[in-house]
Amino acid sequence: MSLDAPSSAILIGFVVLSILLVLHKASRPRFPLDHYVPYVWAFFLVFNVAEFWSFEVAIWVLALLCFVSLKEFFTLVDIRWQDRWAVLGAYAAIPFTIYFIQIDWYGMFIISVPVYAFLVVPFLVALGGRETRGAVLSIGIIDFGLFLFVYCVGHLGYLALYSSWKALVVILGVIVSDLVATLVQSGRRPGLGRTSFRCLISIPLVAGLYWALADWTGIGTLHSVALGALTPILAAIGRYTIAYIESDLGVERESAVPGKGRIVDTLRSFVYVSPVAFHYVRYFEL
Amino acid sequence: MTRSRHWPSLRTLIHLLVLRPLLRLLFGVSVEGRENLEGLGQFIVAANHNSHLDLPLLFGVLPVRAIAETRPVAARDYFERRAVLFQLVRYLFSPVWITRGGPTEDALAAMRDALDQGKNVIIFPEGTRGTPGEMRPFRSGVGRLAEAYRDVPVVPFFLHGPERALPKHSAVPLPIWNRVVIGPPRRFTAGCTDIAAALERMVRELSQSETAHRHRRVQRSGRCLTVAVLGIDGSGKSTLSRRICEELSKRNRVLRVSDELEFYHEGSCTTLRSLPSEKVRQALARYTKTAKSLKHYKIPKLAELLLRDHLLGEVRRWHAPEIAVMDGSPLINMTAWARLYKEELHDPKIAGAAIRVLSGRDENLHDSAESLLRVPELSVMRRLRITRLHLPDAVVMLDVDPAVSMERIRRRGERVQAHETEDKLARLREGYLMVCEVVRSEFATPIRVLEGNLDLDRLTSATLEFIAEIDRPEARHVQ
Numbered sequence: 001m002s003l004d005a006p007s008s009a010i011l012i013g014f015v016v017l018s019i020l021l022v023l024h025k026a027s028r029p030r031f032p033l034d035h036y037v038p039y040v041w042a043f044f045l046v047f048n049v050a051e052f053w054s055f056e057v058a059i060w061v062l063a064l065l066c067f068v069s070l071k072e073f074f075t076l077v078d079i080r081w082q083d084r085w086a087v088l089g090a091y092a093a094i095p096f097t098i099y100f101i102q103i104d105w106y107g108m109f110i111i112s113v114p115v116y117a118f119l120v121v122p123f124l125v126a127l128g129g130r131e132t133r134g135a136v137l138s139i140g141i142i143d144f145g146l147f148l149f150v151y152c153v154g155h156l157g158y159l160a161l162y163s164s165w166k167a168l169v170v171i172l173g174v175i176v177s178d179l180v181a182t183l184v185q186s187g188r189r190p191g192l193g194r195t196s197f198r199c200l201i202s203i204p205l206v207a208g209l210y211w212a213l214a215d216w217t218g219i220g221t222l223h224s225v226a227l228g229a230l231t232p233i234l235a236a237i238g239r240y241t242i243a244y245i246e247s248d249l250g251v252e253r254e255s256a257v258p259g260k261g262r263i264v265d266t267l268r269s270f271v272y273v274s275p276v277a278f279h280y281v282r283y284f285e286l
Numbered sequence: 287m288t289r290s291r292h293w294p295s296l297r298t299l300i301h302l303l304v305l306r307p308l309l310r311l312l313f314g315v316s317v318e319g320r321e322n323l324e325g326l327g328q329f330i331v332a333a334n335h336n337s338h339l340d341l342p343l344l345f346g347v348l349p350v351r352a353i354a355e356t357r358p359v360a361a362r363d364y365f366e367r368r369a370v371l372f373q374l375v376r377y378l379f380s381p382v383w384i385t386r387g388g389p390t391e392d393a394l395a396a397m398r399d400a401l402d403q404g405k406n407v408i409i410f411p412e413g414t415r416g417t418p419g420e421m422r423p424f425r426s427g428v429g430r431l432a433e434a435y436r437d438v439p440v441v442p443f444f445l446h447g448p449e450r451a452l453p454k455h456s457a458v459p460l461p462i463w464n465r466v467v468i469g470p471p472r473r474f475t476a477g478c479t480d481i482a483a484a485l486e487r488m489v490r491e492l493s494q495s496e497t498a499h500r501h502r503r504v505q506r507s508g509r510c511l512t513v514a515v516l517g518i519d520g521s522g523k524s525t526l527s528r529r530i531c532e533e534l535s536k537r538n539r540v541l542r543v544s545d546e547l548e549f550y551h552e553g554s555c556t557t558l559r560s561l562p563s564e565k566v567r568q569a570l571a572r573y574t575k576t577a578k579s580l581k582h583y584k585i586p587k588l589a590e591l592l593l594r595d596h597l598l599g600e601v602r603r604w605h606a607p608e609i610a611v612m613d614g615s616p617l618i619n620m621t622a623w624a625r626l627y628k629e630e631l632h633d634p635k636i637a638g639a640a641i642r643v644l645s646g647r648d649e650n651l652h653d654s655a656e657s658l659l660r661v662p663e664l665s666v667m668r669r670l671r672i673t674r675l676h677l678p679d680a681v682v683m684l685d686v687d688p689a690v691s692m693e694r695i696r697r698r699g700e701r702v703q704a705h706e707t708e709d710k711l712a713r714l715r716e717g718y719l720m721v722c723e724v725v726r727s728e729f730a731t732p733i734r735v736l737e738g739n740l741d742l743d744r745l746t747s748a749t750l751e752f753i754a755e756i757d758r759p760e761a762r763h764v765q
Contacts, residue, residue, distance in 0.1 A: 067461070071314060075463035078503045081418070081453065084460050091461060132603055134503055249501045259316040259447075259463030 006165055006216040007051055014048045017041040035256075036178065039065075039266045043156075043171050047164045055161065056102055062157045063098040066150045067091065072263045073145040076249040082129025083138045089124045090146045093117045097150055101157045109158065113151040118143055149264075152271040155278040162281065165217045170277045172213075173206040173231035174269045180205065180232075181239060202232035219286045227280055234276050235269040242268030297378060298353045305378070306346050312461055313339070313451055317347050319468035322441060324349075326471060328406055330440045331356075332428050332485045334421050334493070335410035336449035339459065341379060343445060344408055347466050357400045358408035359393070361386045382407065386414070387655070394430060401435055411482060418453035421493065424486040429478030432485075439471035442485055444492035455646070467492045510602050511757055512676060514615035515749075516622075516718055517684035518711045519703070520691030521738045522745075526684065527613045529746045531555070534609055534753070541601050543594065544613035545571060549605060563600065567593035575703055580626060583704050587623070591616035595675045609757075617644055617675040618721055624661075625717030626710060631660055632717060637724045640664055646673045647729075680756050681731060682749050683722050686738030688712045732756045 017040060024037045042065055050058035074087055093113060100109035122139045160167035180202045207228030210217070214224040242264065246253070251261030280286075294302070309315055323329075333344060341358055348356055360381035365372045375381060382400050384393035400407050409431065411424035432440050447464030469488050474481045515530075517523040524544055531542045535550030542548040545568070547558040570590040577583035595616035602610065621640045625632045639657035642648040643664050658665050667673065688711035695706055705714070719735070726733045734752040736745055 068314070071461045072463055074461075075314075075447065075450075076501055078501045079450075081456075084456065084458070087460055088458065132606065137503060257316050259314050259465060 009216070010044070010048055010051050010164065010168065014041075014044045017044050035262055036175075036266055039263065040171070040175060044168075046157075047160060047168050047171075050160055051164045058160065059098055059102050059157050062153070062160075063094050066094050066098070066153050069149040069153065069263045069267050070094070070145055072259055072261070073149055074142075075259055076251065076261060076264065077141045077145070079141065080129075080131065080134060080138055082131055083125055083142065085128050086121050086124035086138065086142050089120055090117070090142050090150075093120075093146055094150055097154050098157065101154060101161060104161060106158075109154070113146055113154075117146055121146070148271045149267065152275050153267065155274040156270065159274070159278045159281060163218060165213070166219065166281055166286075169210060169213050169217045169219075170227075170231065170273060171270075172209060173228060174235050174273055176206050176209060177202040177232040177235040178239075178269050181236070196236070199232050199236040202235070203229050206232050219281070223280075223284055223286055227277060230280065231273055231277065234272040238269045238272035242271065294350070295354050297380075298350065300378065301345055301353050302350065305342055309342055309346050309464075312459070313447070314461075314463040315343065315346055315466065316463065317466045317468065319470075320347065322468045322470050323347075323352075326439060326441070328401070328404060328438050329471060330401075330428070330431060330435070330438055331406065331408040331443055332411050332424075332440055332489065333408065333443035333445055334489055335412050336415050336418050336445070337452045337454070338415075339448035339452045339464070340410070340445050341375075341408075343448060343464055343466060344443065345379065347468070352406060355404070356406040356408060357382050359384055359397060359410065361414075363387075390427065394427060397427075397431055398434065401431070401438060407431070411485065415454045418449040421486075421490065424482045424489075426478050426482045428485060429474075429481035429483075432474045432481045433476075433478045436473060436475065439473050440481075440485060441471045442469035442488040442492060443467070444469070444489050444496060446493070446496050465496060467496050510607055510610055511680070511753075512598070512610045512612065512678045513680045513682065513753060514612045514618065514678035515682045515684065516614060516618060516722070517686060517738060518688065518691055518714045518718065519706055520694040520711075521684040521686040522694070522742075523684050524613050525742065526682070526745050526749065527611050529742060530749050530753070531611050533746060533750055534611070538608040539606075540609045540611060541605055541607035542611050542613070543598055543601065547597070547601060549607070558601075558605070563593055564597055567597060575701065577704050579704050580710075584627065588620065591620055592672065592675075598676055609753075612678065615676075615678050615681065617641060617677055618681065618718070618725065620644065620675075621724075622714065622717035622721045625713050625720075626705060628661065629713065632720070634720060634724050636661060637721050638728045641677065641721075641724065641729065643668050644673060644675045645677045648673070677725070677729060677731060679731070680753065681722060681725060681733045682752065683718060683733060683735045684738040684745070685715070685719065685735050688715060690739060 017037065020037045021041045042061075046058045046061045046065070049061060070091065074090075079087060097109065097112050100112055121142050125135055125139050125142070156167055156170065159170065177199075181198045184198045184201060207225045210219070210224040210228030210231075211221060214221050217224065219227065243253075246261060246265060246268075249261065251265060253261070253265055256262040256265055331344065333340065341360070344358070345353060345356070358379055358381050360375065360379070360383060362383035363385050365375050382396045384396055397407055397409070409428050411428040412422040413425050414422075416422045428440070432438070444467040445464065446467070447462055450460065451462040451464060452459040469492050472484075472488070474484065476484070515523040515527040527542055527544060528548075531540045531548065531550045532553055532555070534540045535555075536553055540550040542550065547564060549556045549558050567590055570586050570593065574583055574586045574590060577586065594614075598610060598612065601607070618641075621637050621644075624637075624640070636657045639648075639655065640661070643658075644667065648668070658668075688708045691711055692706070692708050695702060705711070722733045722735065725731045732752070732755075734748070736748055738745075740748075
């Protein structure tokens with residue numbers, strides 16, 4: 001079986017990440033950005049499955065990733081006992097959202113969470129119990145988690161439906177942005193000035209990467225550069241915003257482990273990039 | 287050479303291939319301090335206990351070779367209620383069965399047997415699951431065990447997450463990440479009480495480091511204080527409750543739950559629009575007043591009391607009063623009224639058990655408890671899960687001579703109900719006084735018994751004085 005260049009690149013990327021993953025498990029002390037490897041590996045796994053096996057299977061692996069990240073978010077926040085049904089309802093929204101992607105029902109996918117789920121969650125909170133204090137906060141928390149980790153991340157799956165490479169290049173752009181942010185990092189809390197500085201360094205790198213891969217993604221040169229400039233900006237906004245929220249949730253980035261903020265922290269750059277990149281590609285019919 | 291020395295048993299394989307992956311996928315488990323279990327031979331695990339998920343979680347972090355060699359302590363009387371669950375737990379975890387409320391020596395002997403056979407033992411020193419997120423004081427059993435087996439190290443565990451994923455009274459688990467923190471193993475030389483205290487301290491230290499950064503929403507003060515005014519018919523409880531509502535409403539938003547729902551604010555009263563359940567309750571109340579005998583009175587009155595209790599929850603939910611004054615307390619009324627129906631059984635022990643069952647405080651009461659066997663109605667209500675009745679924060683009991691009560695009832699000119707005779711009211715009065723004493727002694731609820739023949743002004747000032755004494759923020763229940 002002969003593979004074309006883009007497919008070979010996806011496969012090689014996956015193999016390299018798998019080796020890094022093994023090293024990640026074995027190495028002490030660990031290398032920089034090591035916590036990032038399992039999640040990027042998971043994304044590459046999704047796209048390899050989509051490329052070489054079946055998109056349907058890949059999209060359900062993405063559903064699992066949404067479930068794991070949403071689960072961590074609900075672990076971090078203070079949900080009340082009577083919010084249990086609403087939280088279960090939020091989990092139940094995952095298969096519906098993913099199924100709409102699988103059958104390419106754009107109209108339903110786009111309103112599934114911001115219309116239907118957002119209407120159902122308050123109802124389930126109201127059904128949950130007698131205590132009304134904190135209901136609005138609970139609804140906000142549950143809706144916010146659902147929006148970020150199912151709806152926003154789900155856009156990446158819809159982008160993969162158009163082309164695995166289009167989705168993958170967005171991920172590569174985010175990885176480059178995060179890599180630059182980590183290498184240029186100084187101090188624990190990112191200030192707006194430092195965030196902008198890192199973003200400015202990332203823009204030419206990511207735009208260059210998108211331009212270089214334009215033939216494989218099928219996105220024209222001009223749009224590749226534009227999307228390449230947009231990705232680091234959105235990744236930086238995501239990092240800044242989620243870091244702010246993490247601070248309220250008590251996540252300590254340096255010591256975060258899965259279940260205590262590691263997954264949310266890793267996905268923070270993706271949540272702003274995914275929907276905007278998807279709608280950019282869709283709007284310009286790239 | 288036996289097969290078991292080299293090959294894991296089917297039970298171990300189920301743990302490794304089914305339970306552990308399922309736990310990790312559905313809930314997620316992160317472990318800190320796994321190295322503290324390395325190189326240990328036999329050990330005792332002392333862990334906090336808030337959920338049925340604790341047991342699979344603990345087995346999920348044990349070294350593989352320890353799975354078949356570890357036996358948790360479990361309450362036989364609890365698991366025996368569900369045959370399938372009992373068999374499943376017995377096969378998967380091979381517990382050391384104990385009976386709650388049974389002799390402590392029997393429980394300790396069962397644990398000693400397991401340790402003598404070289405098994406590891408998992409013990410939950412709090413004794414029961416308790417309130418989610420709260421750790422109870424450790425009982426001395428774990429200390430006695432560690433004292434008797436000084437060579438066997440005790441490993442403190444702190445489990446964080448199961449109390450949210452599957453708390454007590456929840457049937458459906460919620461996917462929430464769990465955290466297991468394993469402390470360093472320790473051998474003790476002190477006495478049993480000191481060992482239990484030291485272990486509790488160790489687990490609390492693990493818990494403090496683990497929960498220090500938890501996200502917590504800001505708690506608002508101003509919870510609802512529930513005051514019940516009790517007394518036999520004609521004792522004047524409705525008049526008194528109305529009067530104290532008027533007085534209390536000068537500073538608070540007060541709700542009066544009586545035949546009508548009344549909301550008092552700044553001294554004025556508004557009758558609230560009836561909730562749907564309230565309309566049903568009022569219809570039942572009207573029916574009970576026309577009942578020809580106690581037999582016909584029993585079931586409608588019971589239903590009416592249950593609805594009245596439900597109503598308290600509803601009005602708290604929709605009207606958020608600061609103080610709720612109840613004309614009677616469904617839970618206490620129900621218990622006291624048993625005097626008329628089962629006088630021979632109406633003693634403080636049974637009354638205490640009834641209140642425990644009906645208010646959901648019966649975790650230590652097993653099915654074979656004498657009180658449940660003697661009063662089968664309690665078992666039925668437990669099975670029907672009629673176990674969420676409100677115990678008031680404070681009780682005012684108006685003690686009136688039944689002859690005086692009868693005189694007041696006759697003066698009303700209304701139809702005399704089936705139980706409104708001097709003899710029956712005398713028995714009811716005894717019932718109320720006995721139940722009040724039980725509530726005071728067993729549930730630490732403040733009670734004030736007032737002489738009902740006093741004039742209304744003196745009764746009102748005595749009641750307000752009593753409420754002022756107990757109306758501190760920490761005295762208000764969150765339900």
